[in-house]
Amino acid sequence: MPSGNVIRGTRIGSAAERYQPVPCRAVTYWCRNDHHTEIRIAADAEVPEVWDCPRCGLPAGQDAQNPPGRARLEPYKTHLAYVKERRSAEEGEAILAEALADLRRRRGRPAAL
Structure with missing residues (x-):
């Protein structure tokens, strides 16, 4: 029985003939x-x-005398931190009020309590 490492149909050294x-x-x-x-x-x-x-x-880096410094890693930011970068406090309050009014309307409650 042949060993498990033999590739059938090839001879030793034939792989070098197939590629450069x-x-x-x-x-x-x-x-x-x-x-x-x-x-x-x-x-x-x-x-x-x-x-x-x-x-x-x-x-x-490739310069042995002057290798690059440490990579500056930015601290982990939460989703809320990214939202606060994009929106002002007034815009956030307006979006919240709109979402609450929509929720109350779907539940059949008055718009403002």
Whole structure:
């Protein structure tokens, strides 16, 4: 019985005859913690300016003497915080009054209590 890793219909070394590897180049990135990461990228591909360090997660750049600083993370905002950025207090009161009047009308109650 043949082993499970054999690909039927191929012979050893035949995979190399079917394709040509893409020309690559090595690009090295350094982070603030002096970690360096070397990635291989296609020769015709655009090289990213910043790469996340796989060891510490900080942004890494190609200049070893001047690596990029920490990425500034914005604090988590609630849905209400985003709404307050878009609407003034007066607009919010008007929308609330309209929604309450519509709710009271659907329930058969007077518009204002």
